[in-house]
Amino acid sequence: MSIFIVGMVIGLIAGWMLLRALINHKLKIMLDSIANSPVDEYKKIDLDFIKKDDIIYCYNRDGDVFLAWGTTKQEIMDVLSKKFPGTRFMARPDNLKEVGLEAAE
Secondary structure (H helix, E strand, C coil): CHHHHHHHHHHHHHHHHHHHHHHHHHHHHHHHHHHHCCCCCCEEEEEEEEEECCEEEEEECCCCEEEEEECCHHHHHHHHHHHCCCEEEEECHHHHHHHCCCCCC
């Protein structure tokens, strides 16, 4: 009877260690695949808007370089997306309100 109990204890310990080894192996495979997966990188341009008369001028906030102009937000975004495909544009909400454009929510 004592041999049976010792065998059960050894079996439980070996099973537990095997389960932990399998879980660690699967976890390592998952973490390696995440670490080696390509990261979606995109270009980002910070925008600054100035309104003169009814025309809104769009500048790059970092270098004060003129980028586009238009009378509506859609006109400006169309020009910017054609000039800079695959780029995300950032603008301060207070600057958007200042020139009469609404911030995206």
